Structures are given as structure tokens and as C-alpha cells.
Amino acid sequence: MELLDHLALGFSTALSFNNLFYAFLGSVLGTLIGVLPGLGPLATISMLLPFTFGLDPLEALIMLAGIYYGAAYGGSTTAILVNLPGETSSVVTVIDGHQMARQGRAGVALATAALGSFFAGCVGTFILAAFAAPLTQLAFSFGPAEYFSLMAMGLVGAVSLASGPLIKSIGMIVLGLLLGLVGTDVASGAMRYTFGLPQLWDGIDFVVIAVGIFAFGEVITSLERKEIRDALSSPITRLWPSWQDFKDMAPAVLRGSAIGSLVGVLPGAGLSLASFFAYSLEKKTSRTPERFGKGAIQGVAGPEAANNAAAQTAFIPTLTLGIPGSATMALMLGAMIVHNIQPGPQVMTTNPTLFWGLIASMWIGNLMLVILNLPLVGIWVKLLSVPFRVLFPAIILFCCIGVYSVQNSIFDIYLAAGFGLFGYVLHKLHCEPAPLMLGFVLGPMIEENFRRALVLSKGDFSVFVTRPISAVLLAITAILLIMVAIPAIRSRRQEAFEE
Amino acid sequence: MRYLRSAIAAAAALLFSAAAHAEFPDKPVTLIVPFAAGGSNDILARHLGDGLSKIWGQPVVVNNMPGAGAAIGSAHVSKAAPDGYTLLIASVTFTMNPAVQPNLPFDPRKDFQPVAMLGQVPLVLVVGKALEAKTVQELVATAKKQELNYADSGLGTVNQFGAELFAQSAGITLTPVHYKGGSEAMTAVIGGHSDMFMSSMTQALPLIRGGQLRGLVVTGKERATVVPDIPTTDEAGIPGVDVQQWWGIMAPAGTPMDVVEKLNADINKVMSTEATKEFLARDAGRPTPMSVQEFSDLISAQLKKWPEVADKAGIKIE
Numbered sequence: 001m002e003l004l005d006h007l008a009l010g011f012s013t014a015l016s017f018n019n020l021f022y023a024f025l026g027s028v029l030g031t032l033i034g035v036l037p038g039l040g041p042l043a044t045i046s047m048l049l050p051f052t053f054g055l056d057p058l059e060a061l062i063m064l065a066g067i068y069y070g071a072a073y074g075g076s077t078t079a080i081l082v083n084l085p086g087e088t089s090s091v092v093t094v095i096d097g098h099q100m101a102r103q104g105r106a107g108v109a110l111a112t113a114a115l116g117s118f119f120a121g122c123v124g125t126f127i128l129a130a131f132a133a134p135l136t137q138l139a140f141s142f143g144p145a146e147y148f149s150l151m152a153m154g155l156v157g158a159v160s161l162a163s164g165p166l167i168k169s170i171g172m173i174v175l176g177l178l179l180g181l182v183g184t185d186v187a188s189g190a191m192r193y194t195f196g197l198p199q200l201w202d203g204i205d206f207v208v209i210a211v212g213i214f215a216f217g218e219v220i221t222s223l224e225r226k227e228i229r230d231a232l233s234s235p236i237t238r239l240w241p242s243w244q245d246f247k248d249m250a251p252a253v254l255r256g257s258a259i260g261s262l263v264g265v266l267p268g269a270g271l272s273l274a275s276f277f278a279y280s281l282e283k284k285t286s287r288t289p290e291r292f293g294k295g296a297i298q299g300v301a302g303p304e305a306a307n308n309a310a311a312q313t314a315f316i317p318t319l320t321l322g323i324p325g326s327a328t329m330a331l332m333l334g335a336m337i338v339h340n341i342q343p344g345p346q347v348m349t350t351n352p353t354l355f356w357g358l359i360a361s362m363w364i365g366n367l368m369l370v371i372l373n374l375p376l377v378g379i380w381v382k383l384l385s386v387p388f389r390v391l392f393p394a395i396i397l398f399c400c401i402g403v404y405s406v407q408n409s410i411f412d413i414y415l416a417a418g419f420g421l422f423g424y425v426l427h428k429l430h431c432e433p434a435p436l437m438l439g440f441v442l443g444p445m446i447e448e449n450f451r452r453a454l455v456l457s458k459g460d461f462s463v464f465v466t467r468p469i470s471a472v473l474l475a476i477t478a479i480l481l482i483m484v485a486i487p488a489i490r491s492r493r494q495e496a497f498e499e
Numbered sequence: 500m501r502y503l504r505s506a507i508a509a510a511a512a513l514l515f516s517a518a519a520h521a522e523f524p525d526k527p528v529t530l531i532v533p534f535a536a537g538g539s540n541d542i543l544a545r546h547l548g549d550g551l552s553k554i555w556g557q558p559v560v561v562n563n564m565p566g567a568g569a570a571i572g573s574a575h576v577s578k579a580a581p582d583g584y585t586l587l588i589a590s591v592t593f594t595m596n597p598a599v600q601p602n603l604p605f606d607p608r609k610d611f612q613p614v615a616m617l618g619q620v621p622l623v624l625v626v627g628k629a630l631e632a633k634t635v636q637e638l639v640a641t642a643k644k645q646e647l648n649y650a651d652s653g654l655g656t657v658n659q660f661g662a663e664l665f666a667q668s669a670g671i672t673l674t675p676v677h678y679k680g681g682s683e684a685m686t687a688v689i690g691g692h693s694d695m696f697m698s699s700m701t702q703a704l705p706l707i708r709g710g711q712l713r714g715l716v717v718t719g720k721e722r723a724t725v726v727p728d729i730p731t732t733d734e735a736g737i738p739g740v741d742v743q744q745w746w747g748i749m750a751p752a753g754t755p756m757d758v759v760e761k762l763n764a765d766i767n768k769v770m771s772t773e774a775t776k777e778f779l780a781r782d783a784g785r786p787t788p789m790s791v792q793e794f795s796d797l798i799s800a801q802l803k804k805w806p807e808v809a810d811k812a813g814i815k816i817e
Contacts (some may be wrong), residue, residue: 046536060694073620140690184568186677189599189654189816198574198604201567321689321703323682330682340781344705407535407566448679455676456648456692 006411010356014364015340016405022055023361026063027368030070035380037078037130037395038211038402040086041071042328047405049335053096057339057353062361063333069167069365071120072311074375076113076304077380081106082395084215086402088272089307090205091437092279094214095161097291102297106384107239110377112249112297113304114370115241120257120305121366124227127261128319131357135265135313136320142266144453145463147475150266151446154273156480157280158438163293166484169435171425176439179204186444196356199411207406209440211399212416213433217423218393239378241297249301252282256305264310267317267325271310271443274377278306312362321345369384523583523758527558530748533572533588535565539701541748541783543617544588546778552771553684568596568653570603575608581753583762586614588663591657591748593743594801598809599655600817608802611749613795614759615766618775619743620784621719622661623729625703625712629691635716637734638695639669648674650684650693655814658684660805661742662719663812665732668739675814691696699744700725700783718742725783747786756791763791 013019029051033044048067052060075086080097093113100109127135140152155173162169182193183203194200241249256278263274282302283292292299312326320345324330336343341351348355383391403416426433457463465471522775529552541563548559555589569592579585588652589611599609605611632638641647649719650660654677663667665731666673676693678684681702687693689711696703697718704725706712714729718740722731732740748766750759767788775786809815 049536140686143687143690143692184653186653187677191816196602198570201570209665261606266681295584317686321709321711331536334536335543342705342781345709345711346705356778372658408562409566409571413518452676452678455674458646 004353006356007129009135009352010358010360013058013357014062014360016076018059019357019361020364022059022063023066023365024368026066026068027070027372029068029366030067030072030078031074031369031376032070032088034071035077036074036398036402037082037084037215037397038086038207039071039077039405040207040322041068041205042062042087042331042400043402043405044071044074045331049331051278052335053338054476057336057358058337058352061332061338061354062365065358065362066368068332069308069311069362069369070071070310071225076307077373079112080109080113080300081380082215082396083139084217084380084399085210085437087206088200088437089275089303089310089443090163091210091434092275094308095279095432095434096296098296099295100297100300105295106381107377108241108245108297109300110380111239111240111241111374112245112300114257114333114373114377115300116249116253116305117372118307118366119253120260120307120309122363123257124261124264124309125359125363126365127309128312128315128362129356132316137429139265139267139317141469143467144449144456145467145470146445146473147266147449148453149464149477150273151442151449152282153404153477154276154438155442156477156484157445158435158442159484160280160283161253161434162430162432162437163211163274163290164430170305172463173432173439176436176441177443179209179436179442180443183444183446186448187455197411199409202416203444204338205403205412206437206441208403208412208416209419210437212419213423213426213436215399215415216397216420217427217433219396220258220420220424221427222388223392239381245297248297251276252298252302255281255285256302257309257457260309260311261313262311263306265316267314267323269305271314271326273302274306274310276438278302297486308366315362318343319347319358319435322347330443335427349351384440402424462472485490523761524555526554527560528774529562529585529697531572531576531585532561532563532585533569533589534563534567539699540588543779545777546806547588547617547748547769548768550772550816551765552774554765554768559635569593570596570598570600570605572609572816574604576749577605577751579751581612581751581755582756583750583754585751586762587611587744587749588617589747590641591745591801593747593749594798595655595657595805596808597780597802598805599814601816604773607800610752612752612754613758613791613798614750615763615791615795616756616787616789616797617746617748618765618779618784618786619745619769620700620722620779620782621717621721621731622657622697623684623700623703623709623714623717623723623726624662624695625666625688625698625714626693626695626807627688627693627712629688629694632714632715635732635737636731638715639671642666642669642671642673642755646672646674647694648676650696652684653677653679654682654816655809657699657742657744658697659814661740662695662806663814664742664808665697665716665718665737665740667808668732670732671680674739685712693745704783722771724782744784747798759791763794769812 045122075090079090079093083098085091085094097109159169259278267395282298283289317325317330319324324333333343403412532541532542544561548561552559576587649662684696688696707714717723720733770786
């Protein structure tokens with residue numbers, strides 16, 4: 001019953017007036033900034049970090065955790081309303097979420113995201129509190145070979161992100177892989193496609209491509225076609241999910257929470273992969289896969305739940321070992337150091353009030369977000385009726401600020417503008433950008449881990465099938481590949497017969 | 500006529516620099532951190548900035564210009580006006596990058612005037628569950644029998660140079676495995692996927708204390724006060740592993756020497772306070788104030804040394 005004692009300690013700490021106030025303040029600030037297009041959680045946290053320096057350590061961490069969830073939730077809001085993913089995980093939310101918004105179901109989509117996230121957040125927090133130690137071990141059992149196989153699985157799953165022809169989505173994945181090559185090669189130090197520009201040495205940032213292809217591309221496309229503008233401001237049919245909506249989303253939320261909690265533990269890969277896996281799973285298990293990409297509520301509920309569950313369990317390596325799993329987590333650790341707390345395995349024993357107080361606050365922060373956001377749904381939806389001559393310049397302005405804030409680099413804004421034109425061309429060719437984004441995110445990781453695994457095995461390829469976790473993941477990949485290939489081959493043969 | 504003009508110019512320059520000395524700084528000073536906020540460079544820069552602005556009564560603006568492994572921020576400072584108002588916080592990698600990166604957008608030898616050394620912290624060699632070695636001697640013995648590898652946080656990083664210098668001094672060969680950052684490298688060593696990691700003390704300390712990693716040896720001559728029972732490489736009979744993580748301040752080349760000297764004096768003042776000592780000691784660091792000349796000598800010695808280590812170890816961009 002140690003867990004109950006710990007949780008009691010946590011809640012008694014977190015429920016003090018001060019700590020509740022900072023959890024609330026963090027959630028509000030995080031939501032308000034995160035909802036601005038182009039500003040994802042990383043930018044939001046780094047912007048608001050200095051505000052927490054004056055607080056005592058626990059208050060500061062509680063506020064930062066609030067900002068983190070608020071920003072992640074605000075990011076989903078922009079994904080749904082203006083078709084702009086603020087971070088990797090919301091790329092999938094865009095697919096069906098924005099379609100729902102276009103059909104006048106923006107409110108339903110937002111409420112689904114909020115409720116799904118809250119449920120998953122509760123699950124994730126519980127797992128974090130109860131199973132932190134064994135899950136840390138799971139994270140360590142993943143070596144380069146396992147990461148390679150996991151990502152190979154993700155890449156094959158990426159095909160299902162698009163609803164158009166198979167060849168187009170494969171093309172987009174490959175294009176994404178190529179964009180991911182830009183920058184310094186980790187294994188050899190060689191510069192690839194950098195054209196002598198130091199600004200490209202670190203590769204292209206996710207935000208640059210996302211803002212360019214999604215936001216700028218969308219704005220250009222909409223300027224050209226009047227009917228889209230009308231479609232976006234189509235009357236809102238209903239604000240709240242119906243009973244049928246609840247029945248549709250519930251299983252997706254459960255599956256999403258399970259996937260997210262598990263995958264989120266893996267440092268580096270977890271947060272980006274969770275929502276992709278959840279989306280692929282929903283589409284594969286659905287009896288109506290043809291509705292995905294056209295506003296399926298499961299396509300919002302599953303990935304949003306997975307994302308938020310992963311956001312919780314991503315704290316596991318960060319808190320138990322002081323090893324950050326993402327840039328955002330690194331910022332949280334930086335905040336601890338600023339407050340004179342040495343992150344690491346000792347935090348749990350030397351600073352139990354802080355550790356358990358923070359975990360309890362995460363749950364409270366999630367609860368506050370729901371309370372805060374459900375009433376706000378109506379206001380966010382009204383944003384859609386803002387005239388486009390006001391909305392578009394505002395979107396572009398905020399996107400530029402967001403892109404600039406990533407690296408304090410003007411070059412990135414020009415680059416994003418270039419990707420805007422590229423996004424417009426993709427739209428003209430009816431190519432869906434989501435597989436490209438996944439290829440872009442996975443490409444560098446898959447290559448690095450592949451080569452690393454081979455360096456460690458001294459060039460022996462059998463390492464991918466002799467290690468059990470890796471072998472299982474590759475087997476699943478092979479099955480997925482067959483499932484993707486069979487319908488394609490079958491339809492090809494049908495065409496051949498008809499001819 | 501030409502002589503006269505240059506004489507006037509020289510006189511004006513002297514006058515200007517004398518005035519600069521009397522008043523420096525009479526406007527805000529910008530300290531460029533060539534890394535993202537939250538890292539060791541950033542935290543130290545902010546600490547120094549606080550101290551300096553109290554002495555000067557002028558704000559010190561800390562500006563993060565991350566990217567290209569410090570090259571973007573460094574290039575910015577190398578092209579700034581040489582008046583002491585734009586400074587760079589550089590770290591040991593400043594002297595390592597040119598050894599592996601032939602086309603830097605600046606010349607580390609000619610474009611900078613070294614100003615002040617801030618502090619140093621030794622590296623610590625850690626192993627995880629992949630190895631049974633309890634001491635560095637056992638590790639060296641194992642490495643002579645079988646092929647061992649080390650994790651590093653990228654090609655040409657301080658971790659790789661540290662590991663290679665250690666291997667060369669101990670007379671062993673180690674295979675590098677490159678990871679994308681210190682966190683990834685350390686996770687791999689804890690999980691037993693890689694054999695060892697020449698880590699910064701800051702990163703390894705909590706994990707050594709927590710028992711996830713074993714610290715075998717710290718680099719250099721002096722034991723680190725935070726881990727007093729880990730021997731130094733010199734004590735372990737592997738002399739010459741002279742690599743420390745350090746941070747220093749650089750100005751653009753051509754900055755008037757009296758401004759440089761004043762900066763050096765004021766920075767050393769901040770770095771020698773008790774508050775600073777405590778601040779650095781948290782991560783096993785210690786302030787190591789130097790004169791402008793001493794720091795310049797250290798920079799040129801290291802700029803010469805790392806290409807030699809890289810050559811011997813075969814660290815190069817393919």
C-alpha cells in the first residue's frame with residue numbers, strides 16, 4: 001500500500017492553495033499560448049520558463065507541467081481548427097479533426113479531444129505512479145536494433161495515414177525520408193544537402209516544415225478557391241458529442257490510452273510515435289476504414305488519447321533517471337536544475353514531496369484543462385467565423401513568430417515560406433502531407449539506429465532477428481506489409497482482368 | 500599624406516579606446532550563447548551576466564543563438580563590431596570543432612580574442628551493466644582481450660575526444676558508436692547496449708550516485724570533490740588524459756586590449772565569489788581564473804592538440 005501513501009502525500013501537497021493556483025495558472029497560460037498557430041509545446045514552455053524562476057521549486061514544476069499539458073491541448077485545438085499541427089503528434093489529429101471542423105463538427109472534435117485526453121491522462125498518471133520502476137527497465141531493454149524495428153513498423157503503418165492511392169502515400173513517405181536526410185549525418189559527420197549553409201547543419205526543424213506545408217500551404221490554397229472559405233464557415237451543426245459519438249469514441253480512447261502509455265516510455269521515439277500507432281490501429285481495426293480521412297471521430301479520439309497518455313509516461317525516464325526523452329522534457333529538467341534540484345534517480349527518495357506532489361499535480365492539471373476547455377470550445381469554434389482577411393494575416397504572423405522562436409533564426413522563416421509553396425503544389429497534386437511528416441520524423445532515427453545496431457554487432461545483420469523484441473516487431477512489420485500489399489495486388493489484377 | 504592620415508587614425512583610435520576604457524560599458528552588453536536555453540553554457544552565462552551587470556550598472560543581455568553545433572552563434576560574434584559589447588561564451592568544443600569540421604563559417608584561430616576562462620569540470624568515464632570491470636585497470640585489461648566500444652554524443656564531441664585520448668594514453672583501441680546526444684548515449688550504456696561513455700560530470704553524477712552507472716576514473720590530475728573516491732587518470736597510471744570541459748569568454752578579434760583586460764578583471768571578480776564557487780560546485784566544476792595571456796595560450800595549445808588526437812584516432816568526416 002506504499003502507492004496509496006505516496007499518492008496521499010502527493011495530493012496533500014498538490015491540493016494546497018498555492019499549488020492549485022499555479023497548476024491553474026500554468027494550464028491557462030499554456031492553453032492561451034499553445035492555441036496560437038505555430039506555437040507548439042516546446043516554444044510555449046521555453047517562452048514561459050523564465051516566469052517560473054521566481055517561484056519555489058515545486059510551484060515552478062507544477063506550473064510548468066500545467067503549461068506543458070495546456071500547450072499540448074492548445075496544439076490540438078489549432079490542429080483541428082486551422083489545420084496546423086504544432087508538434088509531431090498532432091499531425092494525425094489534423095487528418096480527421098480538421099475534416100470534422102469543415103463539416104461543422106469542430107465543437108464535437110474539440111470536445112472529443114478534451115475528453116479523450118483527460119481519460120488517457122488519468123490512465124497515464126496512474127501508470128506513472130504505480131509502474132515507474134518496471135517501465136524504466138522496459139525503456140532500457142530497447143537498444144538500437146529494437147528501435148530500428150519499432151520504427152520500421154511505424155513507417156509501414158504510415159501508409160495507412162493517407163486515404164488516397166497507395167503509390168502517392170509511398171511517394172510522400174519517401175519524400176519525407178529524403179527531407180529528413182538534410183543536415184549532419186550522425187554516424188559519419190558528413191553534411192548532406194546543406195548547400196554550404198550552416199543553418200542547415202542541424203537539419204530542418206519539424207515546425208518549419210509543418211508551418212510551411214500545412215499553414216502557409218493552406219492559406220495559399222484557400223486564397224485561390226472561394227468555396228473552401230465558405231466550407232470552413234459552414235454552420236456549426238452541434239457543439240457537443242452525441243450519444244452515438246460517445247459510443248464511437250470510447251473504444252478508440254481505451255486503445256489509444258493503452259498504446260500511448262506503453263510507447264511513451266521510450267525516450268526519443270515515444271511521443272512522436274504514439275499517436276501515429278494509435279491512428280494506424282484505429283484505421284486497421286475499423287469496420288469502416290473508408291471514413292478515415294473524412295472526419296472519423298475515432299481518428300481524433302484514438303490519437304489524442306495516445307498522445308496524452310504518452311505525454312504522461314514520457315515523464316518516467318525523465319523523473320526516475322533524469323534522462324530527458326524529448327526536447328520538451330530536457331527543458332523541464334533544465335528548470336529543475338535552475339531550481340537547484342539535481343534531477344536523477346535520487347529525486348524520488350531525497351525529495352518525495354516534490355516527486356509525488358508533481359505527479360498528483362499532473363492529474364489535477366489534466367482535470368483543470370477539461371474544466372477550462374469544455375466551456376471554451378464554443379469560443380474557439382467562434383474563431384472560425386472571424387473574417388479571413390483578419391484571420392489569415394494573423395495566422396501567418398503567429399506562424400512566423402513560432403518558426404522564429406524555435407532557433408531564433410530568420411532563415412527558418414524563409415525556409416517555411418518555401419515549404420508553403422511546396423505545400424501548395426502538394427495540394428494541387430492531391431498528395432496528403434501526413435505520411436511525409438512521419439517519414440521526415442522517422443527517417444533520421446531509423447537510419448541512425450540501423451547503422452548503430454550494425455556497428456555494435458560488427459556488421460552482423462542477424463542482430464535484428466536474434467534479439468527477441470526486435471524479432472517480434474519485425475514480424476508485425478512483415479504482417480502489416482502483407483496486409484498493405486494484398487489489396488493493392490488484388491486491385492491490380494482486377495484491373496488487368498478488366499482490360 | 501598617407502602617413503599623416505594613418506597617424507591621425509591611430510591617434511583617434513587610441514583616444515577612442517582610452518575613452519572606451521574609462522566608460523566601458525556605457526550601454527548594454529550582449530552575451531551570445533551558441534546553444535539552446537537550459538544547457539550548461541546557458542545557465543553559466545546567465546549567472547555571469549547577473550554578476551557583471553551588478554558591477555557595471557549596465558544590463559547584460561544573454562542571447563541564445565543555437566545551431567550547427569555552436570557554429571552559428573560563434574560566427575555571429577566573429578563578425579560583430581570588435582568593441583567588447585558582443586561576447587561569446589565558448590566551451591571546450593570551440594577548440595575541437597576545427598579539428599573535424601573543415602568548413603566552419605569562421606576561423607577560430609584568427610577571428611577571436613580570448614578574454615577570460617570561467618571554470619572547468621573533469622570528465623568521468625562511466626560503464627554500465629555490459630561490463631564487469633570495477634576499476635579502470637580491469638577495463639583496460641578487458642579492452643586488450645576483446646573489442647570494446649564507447650558511446651559518444653556525436654562525431655567530434657568532447658565525449659569522443661575524451662574517450663579517444665583515454666584510449667591512446669592507455670594503449671588500447673575502442674570502437675566509437677555515435678548517438679545523437681548525451682542522453683541517448685547514457686541510456687545506451689545504462690541499458691548495456693554500449694560499453695562505456697566519457698561523460699560530462701553534470702550528466703553522470705546522479706546516475707553514479709543512483710548506482711545505474713559506475714564511475715571508473717575522472718580525467719586529469721585532481722580528484723573531483725563530488726566523487727572523491729573515484730581516482731584520476733594520473734593516479735590510475737594513465738597520464739596525459741588532459742581533457743576538461745571548460746567554459747570561457749571570447750570577443751571578436753581586434754577588440755581594444757584595455758577593454759579586454761577590463762573584461763577579464765571584472766569576469767574574474769564575478770567568478771571568484773563564494774556564490775559562483777557554490778554554483779559551479781553543484782556540478783563538480785570549479786572556477787579557474789586566468790589572465791588574458793594564460794587563456795590565449797590555453798586556446799592555442801588546444802587548437803594544436805585536438806587535430807593531432809583526431810589524426811591518431813582517425814576521427815574525420817567521411
